[in-house]
Amino acid sequence: MYVKKTTPSLNCGLDLACEVLYGKWKFRILWFIHQGNIRSSELQRKMPDASSRVIHIQLKELEEHELVARTIYPVMPPKVEYTLTDFGRTLIPVLSIAGKWAEEHQEQLTEAILRDHIGSSSTSSI
Amino acid sequence: MYVKKTTPSLNCGLDLACEVLYGKWKFRILWFIHQGNIRSSELQRKMPDASSRVIHIQLKELEEHELVARTIYPVMPPKVEYTLTDFGRTLIPVLSIAGKWAEEHQEQLTEAILRDHIGSSSTSSI
DNA sequence: TGCAATATGGATAAATTTATCCCTGTGGTG
DNA sequence: CACCACAGGGATAAATTTATCCATATTGCA
Numbered sequence: 001m002y003v004k005k006t007t008p009s010l011n012c013g014l015d016l017a018c019e020v021l022y023g024k025w026k027f028r029i030l031w032f033i034h035q036g037n038i039r040s041s042e043l044q045r046k047m048p049d050a051s052s053r054v055i056h057i058q059l060k061e062l063e064e065h066e067l068v069a070r071t072i073y074p075v076m077p078p079k080v081e082y083t084l085t086d087f088g089r090t091l092i093p094v095l096s097i098a099g100k101w102a103e104e105h106q107e108q109l110t111e112a113i114l115r116d117h118i119g120s121s122s123t124s125s126i
Numbered sequence: 127m128y129v130k131k132t133t134p135s136l137n138c139g140l141d142l143a144c145e146v147l148y149g150k151w152k153f154r155i156l157w158f159i160h161q162g163n164i165r166s167s168e169l170q171r172k173m174p175d176a177s178s179r180v181i182h183i184q185l186k187e188l189e190e191h192e193l194v195a196r197t198i199y200p201v202m203p204p205k206v207e208y209t210l211t212d213f214g215r216t217l218i219p220v221l222s223i224a225g226k227w228a229e230e231h232q233e234q235l236t237e238a239i240l241r242d243h244i245g246s247s248s249t250s251s252i
Numbered sequence: 253t254g255c256a257a258t259a260t261g262g263a264t265a266a267a268t269t270t271a272t273c274c275c276t277g278t279g280g281t282g
Numbered sequence: 283c284a285c286c287a288c289a290g291g292g293a294t295a296a297a298t299t300t301a302t303c304c305a306t307a308t309t310g311c312a
């Protein structure tokens with residue numbers, strides 16, 4: 001997350017959550033890992049729009065924040081499995097409720113987002 | 127949110143929520159508005175680290191996504207009040223649970239984030 | 253030997269986001 | 283008159299994030 005050097009004031013607890021969850025693919029990654037231990041190559045297949053690079057980076061951040069854990073199997077070719085930590089699992093209700101909210105309001109959300117993207121797509125004609 | 131032109135696949139509903147909520151100050155803004163109708167100048171005072179510019183921009187996005195509404199009072203100096211829409215209010219449980227999660231794990235979160243920031247602050251010594 | 257799959261990292265480019273500075277218009281106040 | 287508070291927007295710079303390309307290491311297989 002873009003944080004000014006001089007940002008001392010975190011107001012509500014929400015801010016902390018934001019910092020840790022900020023990242024384009026983190027929700028999805030957490031969601032997939034929550035559905036079962038998973039390898040990064042599987043994540044790449046499940047999210048073809050994300051480059052493997054970014055997936056690795058965001059996984060690493062999640063790991064540094066201790067939301068996910070890495071298990072390395074000393075085999076060839078290398079195998080690394082990602083799991084939710086205990087801490088990571090405490091996040092599941094949050095993910096679920098957010099997901100439920102999004103599903104319940106999918107129509108409205110889709111409209112809003114489409115409006116958004118259309119508005120900024122093609123540039124003026126004349 | 128940074129979205130590749132060729133990003134068709136939104137997997138779980140979560141993605142939609144992410145898109146609409148992506149923005150450094152949006153959670154805070156929603157939270158403050160939820161605590162009572164509010165003017166943008168108040169938001170600036172409550173979040174001194176955010177420039178008024180960004181606050182306006184993110185408010186506008188939230189408005190475009192129909193999560194908040196603007197009420198303009200035709201007085202001088204101008205007065206504009208921001209409110210949660212009905213749709214915006216449906217988000218309150220999500221905010222609450224996320225906030226509760228963050229508070230319950232504040233210690234762990236703070237550590238993780240500090241670790242993060244310290245790691246990337248000053249550059250090497252020798 | 254050459255290549256495939258795997259996990260990961262560096263360097264660099266492209267895109268976006270946020271910050272900073274400045275400007276408008278209005279009515280009241282010093 | 284100069285200036286303030288207020289809401290908002292334009293232009294531009296700074297910072298960050300994401301994408302893209304390439305490289306490493308290892309084992310097995312053709």
